[in-house]
Amino acid sequence: MKGDAVKKLFKLKEWLTLNEAAKRLTVSFGEEISEVDCLQLALDGHITISILLSDSRYAVKAKIVTTSKRELFSRTITETTSEGAFSSLLNDVRFFTNAELDFEYETIKREGAVVRLRHDIYDLPCPLLGSEELDVMHLFDIKQGRNPREFVNTEGAFVLSGGELYNIMESFNPLEFKRMNDDVLAYCDSVTGEKVDFDNHHRFFYPADGLGDVEFIFRRENIEKFEQQSLGRDDGDLTLNESLLVIGSMLKALKKAEPTSKRWTQDTLKAEMLDVGLKLSPRLLDEYFSSANKSFKS
Structure with missing residues (x-):
């Protein structure tokens, strides 16, 4: 029952923390998956990692x-x-x-005007493209108890928004919102007093060294996509639902076996399967059996 509750809760969440993602993948893969493993999977381009942006950032479209x-x-x-x-x-x-x-x-290639990305969740490119990779690697080192390696990527950090690639930008000087001589309110360079031209990012902005203070997370849909790709089937293989249906019917048949002395219980079958070398935990096997029984009954 607990496993079913966890699965239902997972479906309700739009994103998971690093720790929650590790726990989810541990159940899915039937082996221990750590936070470090999750970060390495992102670094290797196997799964899309995201960031939780707590404040807005300047950015420009890139391709x-x-x-x-x-x-x-x-x-x-x-x-x-x-x-x-x-x-x-x-x-x-x-x-x-x-x-x-x-x-x-x-x-x-950067093009268009500099815009403001509001606080929100943003996917990172997969595979990682710029200095956002160094930010993930920084946390990867910390999680392993190592001194973070020092790298530089002059292209800056990239995020995805609405299917578009954006380069995070920083202003050369702090910007301030004030009234100009023509009595119009506008953003100005606090050092030069010049009105900021957001269409000219070369003049007032440069690619940020990194993502800054963000929390790395995983969207549920990206976890599901990774699970499907990693645990999916080749042509001719059974889907998960088909497999559960087969297992459910097998359990039903074993329970009805004659004579009564030869009937198999679910616990007996589980013990035999583990004894012959099935590399799954007893708890995970119970969850699969439970799902199989429900699939067959429905």
Whole structure:
């Protein structure tokens, strides 16, 4: 009954703490899953981890694009030859071969105006993309009792909102909301007094070093997706409901076996299954049997 109550409560929760997620996966996988395991699964790109943002943050839309040095240096190329091209940047002229110019790589493109992400729950990219990975790794080290490793990612931290990728931003100087000379209220740079142009993030903002003070959590839907992918079936395999139906009918048949002296009880069957090496805990097996009986009766 307790196991059923836990499952019902899980369905009612939209998100779980790190500790709650570890307990849930321990039951699902039938083996001990720790908070450290949950963090490593997120770091390895197996499960989407989320953050609980307690205050609003500046952010700008971002996307991953494929580019090359030839495209990047298109305005600085001064001379082209059959072997490559010369590029002049800040009076520094350098020759790049065609192989160097045409090599494609992924980069981050930021576009649009800087917006304010309100306090809410946000998924992190999976796999992790920027300095948000370093924040998760920082907690991963702490949970293991180790001194956190020091890394830097100049691209900043990324979150997902409404299916869009956002880069968390910080203002170069503190911003203040005040009345301008034209009697209009606006955000201003507290140092220069200049009105902030939110369409020009390069002028007033830079990618934040990390996520800041946040709590790492897991959305229920992301846990369910991970469980389905990890414990799911290949073509031809039974689904969980189908498996429970088979087990339920098997239990029913064993209970009705003749003669009476040969009947199997659920406890006897459980003991035999564990004795032959089934790697599940007795409590978890009881929960499966209970679910199987309910599935068959329904």
